[in-house]
Amino acid sequence: MTVRPAGHKALLAAASAQFAERGYHAVSIREIAAAAGVSLSALYHYYPSKQALLAALLHEGMDDYQARCAEALAEAGHDPARRLAAVVGATVRYRAERSEASLMLMNEARALEDEERERYRARQREASDRFRQPIDAGVAAGIFTTPYPDDVRRSIIASCNAVAQWYRPDGPDSLDDLVEHNIFLAYTLLGYERRTPTSKVRQLSRARADDY
Structure with a gap:
């Protein structure tokens, strides 16, 4: 210990x-x-050194994030859509609940010295692969119809990461709502026709339809 x-x-x-x-x-x-x-x-x-402290903080943050993703994926089963939703949900929750650590993870890794930076970048690639794998599986299975899976993956990751910059717990949307919104948007970008909108999204859609 x-x-x-x-x-x-x-x-x-x-x-x-x-x-x-x-x-x-x-x-x-x-x-x-x-x-x-x-x-x-x-x-x-x-x-x-300050470098050692930065590296410790970055790896602690990544450890926490990866553990959250692994736990969510363990409950998701093998369906690509469910697995992607699990990773999106875990990422959004992490970015919202640990915004300070998230900003460091995204912005300060470039300050690491060469050897440690490459070690950390390998972990970043592993994190990106958690999105890539279910997307590739869904494309292969024909349930994700986008012709641009890599572009969509980058857009989904960017949307999830941006939560750390703007989300506030006292804002109009709950964290559960935010997770569901991001999952719905991810499915939409992927062309996943069997997606099921959240209850709030359905209410908004009906309200907009009533305006026309």
């Missing part, structure tokens, strides 16, 4: 907040220690 120093959670939280808000290069290791209320010697004992 790893022994954590007092204030370790505060240290990681402070680094995450500073990197997400100001960017890796604008933040000093001294500022992180001060924000966390720990000494520099305590910080350096566990993280010998």
Whole structure:
């Protein structure tokens, strides 16, 4: 079992907040220690450099995201549409619930040094493949009819990732609604004709139809 120093959670939280808000290069290791209320010697004992701290945060965030996807996929069965919905749902929830970590995952990996950056990029490719695999399977099975699966995959991922930038829990849509909206949009882009709109989407569609 790893022994954590007092204030370790505060240290990681402070680094995450500073990197997400100001960017890796604008933040000093001294500022992180001060924000966390720990000494520099305590910080350096566990993280010998700002690079090591960034890498630890990025991998922790990716570990959490991948675990959420794996759990969702384990419940989805083998149907490509259900598996894609599972990944979309897990991604949207992660981006909404851990927006700070998400912004770091998306924006600060470029600050890693070469060897660590390539290791992290391999994990990013693995995350992208979680979308690619059900899409390719659905195209092969003929249930996804888009002629542009790679473009659609990138659009779906971009839509899910953008949630970290704009979603607010006190906004007009619940997180469950947001998940369902993104799944419906993904199915629409893929040309999945057997998609079932959410109850809210059906209500909006009927309301719009009544306007004509």
